[in-house]
Amino acid sequence: MNDNDVVLKIENVGKDYILGTVTGETLKDAIRRRRNLKKGVSSDDLVHNSVFTALDDVSLEIRRGECIGIIGSNGAGKSTLLKLISRITIPTRGRIFIDGKVSSMLEVGTGFHPELTGKENIYLNGSILGMRRQEIDAKLDSIIEFSECQEFIDTPVKRYSSGMYVKLAFSVAAHLDSDIMIMDEVLAVGDIKFQHKCLDKMKEIARTEGRTILYVSHNMETVHNLCDRCIVLNHGRLVFDGSVDDAVKMYNGVNVKTETTADFARYIRPGWLGRDDVRLSWAEFSDKNDNVFKDDKMNILFRYKNNADVHNAGIRIEFTSDSDHPFATQVFNNVIDGPDGSEGEFCVSVDLSKIQNGTYQTYYTVFVLDPYDDGVDLDCVRGLDVTIAREHVPGEIKWRASSWGSVKL
């Protein structure tokens, strides 16, 4: 291995954004603010315009031919990192070195103009993405074929259905050709069939020799399929760099779990959580030495910490099968209560009597009721795995979970 193999080197890169209203201000505001600054008066705007660090001190070296997955929950800094590498904006700190041509597929249909026909847009979009004219000429047929839009290729895209539009757009992006490719999984567009086609195409690109790929995804399966190295970002920091297996475990918070205890302090919360009022910090089967249950009661001890005043929050214990489909949930109301900053613990006793033998994953979700009695989720963590192994009672039917499901009514 020598230095020449490195195609992308990221050195202590950081990126700050200014929060607040930089955009909406008028000349008048700016002059007033400058005057206030001179006088030494701190105006309200200054308080508003605090700095948000989207990326902090990220360093990374990527070698030729590597295929790297980037995972992390929403807001972890993935997009910011990609934007920096594809030169859309510049870092606040640090430097990025690139050897070779970078193509970024951050969005499909960049620069598509509704008035132009499909074919004209292929040329427009292709050259915006950095393709040469001859290159597009050579690939035109396969782009059109891939897009499944042959009939409409001479029609202005404003008359396209939205599905046709994204199909055509993806087809152009998929035929890009460069040393470093930046791909975002959200690119996989269209109906399920076409999405699979997109993912297959991405795999094909990834496998082609000599390409270096940066692949962002929330879908661990495709990361597994595509990548041979994976990094995890959390709150703008690089928290892991290594094998895909370990990265996915890290992301799912598996490595801080034992059979009977789980520490959620470093667990990366899912991005869809809108609020962060309370965080579970610990869960354990306090009265057991393993996670194999032979009776109908599962006692779980929880610890939590409030980040805001919380009243009458409940917890849901959700059971899912291998395929991540939830099939049973027990709800406990009014278990968390307390002012901002308080910590506490509570114990729940889950009734397993209707769940049949098997190994199940669980999720613990904290919620409060809104005025319409809908649950608003405050925290959600991947819980302890549960194995139920009751002994067979002679004379009772043997349960076939694969045909009848896991719940016996």
Place this chain on the structure above:
Amino acid sequence: MSKKWTTVIEPKVPLLRIPFGEIIKYRELVWTLVKRNYEVQYKQTILGPLWLIFSLIINSGLFSFIFGYVGGFSSDGTPYFLFYMTGSVAWDFFASCFGSNTTVLLDNSYLFGKVYFPRLIMPIANVFFNMIRVGIKLIVTLLVWLFFFLNGEANMIGPRIVFLIPLGLIMAALGTAMGLIVSCNTIKYRDFSHIVGLLTTIMMYVSPVIYSTSQLPKLIQDVVYINPISSLVEAFRYCIVGNGEIHVIPLIYSTLFTLVIVMISLVQYNQTEKDFIDII
């Protein structure tokens, strides 16, 4: 061993840098964008670029009627129609280079936010597009000139006509540079977008587009020549019709003014384009 990198991305961008190499690499994009502008403008029109010619003829006709026939402005002996046509061709070229670039960053932010190419490509494409338009208009103007020449009302065109090229380039540079400065400042302060219309009107009336400076008192003439576009429009017209006179000092002033403003605009554009996408 130190390695040669294709690209180094750093927090600081040099003040005055024109990435010639990159722009040449992306020359096909310039052409594609020019074509897009053209096609978008004339999609679903029957007459297509003929509209350009109509509006030029109608404008010149209106000007001739109002300022020439009714107002009795002096045209230094040039037929009114030809006088106003040459004036408005020159003026429109400058004004469209200016106008089309005042919103270049805002209008294309959807592109700039998704993909990288040298940001100067966009204003360059705008200028090329306007050059094509001014080329078409010039051909029409020359036909009009031919008509008056055959009638014995216009002078023969001499070799001076080649000076249209440097004059055109200076006008394009001036217009684009002013447009870029407005564009950069509009990112933060939308106030600047309101200046554009006002500035265009002022610059047009304080320049010999619709009158000739020879009829003005000396003092007012000097004021008119403060407007950097004045001497350019006048020289542009002189190159075609050959009436009136060339004022050398205002021309030198306009050229220097253009150089300075181009530098300023490049510095500002470089500093703005690097991260304007964060605050837009």
